[in-house]
Amino acid sequence: MGKQYYVYIMTNRSRTLYTGVTSDLERRNYEHKGRLVPGFTAKYRIRQLVYFEVTQDVHAAIAREKQIKGWLRAKKVALIESVNPEWKDLSVGWYEGRDASPSRSQPLRSAQGRRAQHDKGLRCGGGHHDEP
Numbered sequence: 001m002g003k004q005y006y007v008y009i010m011t012n013r014s015r016t017l018y019t020g021v022t023s024d025l026e027r028r029n030y031e032h033k034g035r036l037v038p039g040f041t042a043k044y045r046i047r048q049l050v051y052f053e054v055t056q057d058v059h060a061a062i063a064r065e066k067q068i069k070g071w072l073r074a075k076k077v078a079l080i081e082s083v084n085p086e087w088k089d090l091s092v093g094w095y096e097g098r099d100a101s102p103s104r105s106q107p108l109r110s111a112q113g114r115r116a117q118h119d120k121g122l123r124c125g126g127g128h129h130d131e132p
Helices: 025-033 056-072 073-082
Strands: 006-011 017-020 048-056 128-130
Touching: 006 025, 006 056, 017 025, 017 056, 017 073, 025 048, 048 056, 048 073, 073 128
Parallel strands: none
Antiparallel strands: 006 017, 006 048, 017 128
């Protein structure tokens, strides 16, 4: 299996949205949750993974991230709620029974019913946010 890339949306208690792209979703999620990287997600305590997609095409990942960033908040909310209507943290249990750092032993699948037709992903930085 080739390298995988993820486009993801995270939120906080106020449902402020952050859209990002990464090649290692477990690690990036861990960084957001632990406020390990200064910036928007640390400042606004963005810690809950509510949506992600996976693809093997880095260019598709980047394009999808940009597409989602360009959407109005209502469309992003509809995307999240189409696969995660209760806004549950999709990363619950990822780090249980392991040492503190995330590993790459198990590939992740899309929150979208495991489909990846509009998937994106790449860098470990960047992102976009919307406040409610």
